[in-house]
Amino acid sequence: MEKRTTKAPELDQSRPLSLRLRLMLWYGTLLVVALGFFGTLFLVLTIEAINQSVDSAVRAETRVASLDVARELSLAPPYWPAHLSLPTIDTYREPGVVVEIVDTRGKIRYPTTTGAGRSIPINSDATRAVLAGQTFWYTTKISGEHVRVEASPIFASTVKANRTSPGSRPVIGMLLVAKSLSDVDATLFLLQTLLLLTGLATLVGTLIGSWIIATRVLRPLAGIVATARAIAASTARGTRLGNLRPRVSRPRGHDEMAQVVDTFNEMLAFLESATQTQRRFVDDASHELRAPLTTIRGNLAFLQRHLNELPPEERSAMLADVHEETLRLAKLVEELLLLARADANQDTSLETHETGITAEGSIQHEPTVELDHEVLQLVRQLRRRLSTEGSQLKLEIGHIEPARVRGDEESLRRVALILLDNALKYTPVGSEEEAGRVIVSLERVNGQAALRVRDTGIGMEPADLEHIFDRFYRADRARSRQGTGLGLPIAQMLVEQLGGHITAESTPGKGSTFSVWLTLA
Ligand code: ADP
Numbered sequence: 442m443e444k445r446t447t448k449a450p451e452l453d454q455s456r457p458l459s460l461r462l463r464l465m466l467w468y469g470t471l472l473v474v475a476l477g478f479f480g481t482l483f484l485v486l487t488i489e490a491i492n493q494s495v496d497s498a499v500r501a502e503t504r505v506a507s508l509d510v511a512r513e514l515s516l517a518p519p520y521w522p523a524h525l526s527l528p529t530i531d532t533y534r535e536p537g538v539v540v541e542i543v544d545t546r547g548k549i550r551y552p553t554t555t556g557a558g559r560s561i562p563i564n565s566d567a568t569r570a571v572l573a574g575q576t577f578w579y580t581t582k583i584s585g586e587h588v589r590v591e592a593s594p595i596f597a598s599t600v601k602a603n604r605t606s607p608g609s610r611p612v613i614g615m616l617l618v619a620k621s622l623s624d625v626d627a628t629l630f631l632l633q634t635l636l637l638l639t640g641l642a643t644l645v646g647t648l649i650g651s652w653i654i655a656t657r658v659l660r661p662l663a664g665i666v667a668t669a670r671a672i673a674a675s676t677a678r679g680t681r682l683g684n685l686r687p688r689v690s691r692p693r694g695h696d697e698m699a700q701v702v703d704t705f706n707e708m709l710a711f712l713e714s715a716t717q718t719q720r721r722f723v724d725d726a727s728h729e730l731r732a733p734l735t736t737i738r739g740n741l742a743f744l745q746r747h748l749n750e751l752p753p754e755e756r757s758a759m760l761a762d763v764h765e766e767t768l769r770l771a772k773l774v775e776e777l778l779l780l781a782r783a784d785a786n787q788d789t790s791l792e793t794h795e796t797g798i799t800a801e802g803s804i805q806h807e808p809t810v811e812l813d814h815e816v817l818q819l820v821r822q823l824r825r826r827l828s829t830e831g832s833q834l835k836l837e838i839g840h841i842e843p844a845r846v847r848g849d850e851e852s853l854r855r856v857a858l859i860l861l862d863n864a865l866k867y868t869p870v871g872s873e874e875e876a877g878r879v880i881v882s883l884e885r886v887n888g889q890a891a892l893r894v895r896d897t898g899i900g901m902e903p904a905d906l907e908h909i910f911d912r913f914y915r916a917d918r919a920r921s922r923q924g925t926g927l928g929l930p931i932a933q934m935l936v937e938q939l940g941g942h943i944t945a946e947s948t949p950g951k952g953s954t955f956s957v958w959l960t961l962a
Pocket of ligand 1: 863898899900914915916917924925928953
């Protein structure tokens with residue numbers, strides 16, 4: 442025999458954690474990208490706006506200074522006055538603005554007071570542009586401080602010169618107007634720091650938030666894992682299902698995770714009740730098998746010891762008991778096998794019934810049976826048996842309509858036999874005037890065949906009626922008669938496998954009616 446060892450699959454402990462970590466990293470990365478993009482855009486636009494406002498301030502100062510210079514210059518060379526003063530600039534110059542005038546020979550003409558050399562560094566590109574009569578903008582540093590500089594040409598104001606066209610006049614110097622960018626730098630530094638800090642705070646907040654949310658969302662998963670593990674641990678080497686009682690605690694709300702938990706718990710509940718039924722069935726089966734075996738063993742042991750002392754009639758009585766119990770045992774084993782096989786086949790046969798396709802994929806032509814013929818044949822056989830037994834019971838044929846139904850002959854015969862057997866078994870013979878009766882009828886109702894077995898027997902209490910299809914169930918009043926309590930469950934299973942159903946009605950002391958509903962072919 443093939444030996445198999447089943448090992449519970451190792452569950453990866455780190456999985457929920459890594460999922461949580463991955464979610465958090467995803468959120469974090471997305472946020473960093475988004476914050477980086479918008480932060481940079483914001484900074485660039487702000488720098489642009491500030492630069493423009495600085496440039497226009499510088500331009501205004503340049504214009505004022507140019508007008509002052511033009512007023513001061515003489516009309517003939519060397520053009521420059523001995524002391525160049527710019528009255529408007531001197532009076533109204535903005536704080537942080539430096540104005541410097543250098544002539545083409547590099548001499549500082551303004552401010553006359555400094556004398557210690559130029560304070561605004563001149564760029565060679567600027568010199569070239571200014572000498573060509575153009576204005577030039579640049580950014581440089583004065584004693585470690587950023588400044589924005591506009592370098593513009595100073596033209597000679599000759600008498601003959603055409604004032605509207607500066608190009609025709611010679612360039613005699615350079616006007617430099619610089620504005621400190623320290624405020625701008627401070628503002629930008631503040632802005633950058635603020636952006637960085639808020640960005641960092643948002644990032645940390647989002648990471649913590651996403652960790653908390655992911656933990657909360659994934660917590661039920663951990664519960665499912667723990668429950669599944671506990672069940673796996675209590676299941677001994679795959680030979681029996683362990684404790685199925687634990688349930689996963691349900692998260693609030695009706696989200697997907699709650700549905701997963703509900704479905705998992707539902708599945709556990711079904712499994713639990715199925716295993717309980719199975720265990721009860723095994724218990725009942727062992728109990729039912731033990732009873733005849735005890736009689737057989739006891740009788741045989743007694744016979745073995747006292748064979749010669751026993752009178753022959755007692756010996757044959759004991760042997761008859763043994764025989765009867767053996768038959769009962771054989772019947773029980775056969776019925777148990779039938780149920781076990783039907784249980785095992787239930788899923789596949791249901792699928793096949795639903796699709797009409799066999800496991801091999803070929804279309805199956807379902808067998809059909811002429812139920813009326815089968816029933817009449819069976820009644821004839823049972824009548825023969827009754828007359829051989831000398832029974833006064835009346836087995837009558839009621840209204841029988843021709844009905845071809847889907848199903849196999851063996852199953853249908855077995856179902857009909859179980860019902861008829863029960864009807865005959867639980868119907869007392871009665872008196873001469875009012876003999877016990879069993880009536881069989883077959884009708885076609887709404888595309889279905891209804892096979893009815895009615896009797897005038899002992900009937901059943903409503904409490905018993907509820908359980909007669911449970912395996913091994915027998916009403917107390919039935920105990921005096923032979924039986925296993927498996928007939929009706931087998932009949933029900935066979936009928937359901939054929940896509941039909943079975944119902945029972947009964948009045949205690951008056952009789953019962955069992956109806957089998959089958960689909961007409
Ligand atoms: P059993 O072998 O005991 O007949 P079944 O499964 O066939 O087992 O029936 C279950 C129980 O249902 C019986 O024990 C009996 O109590 C009740 N029962 C079944 N058929 C009848 C009937 N025709 N009249 C009264 N009781 C019935």
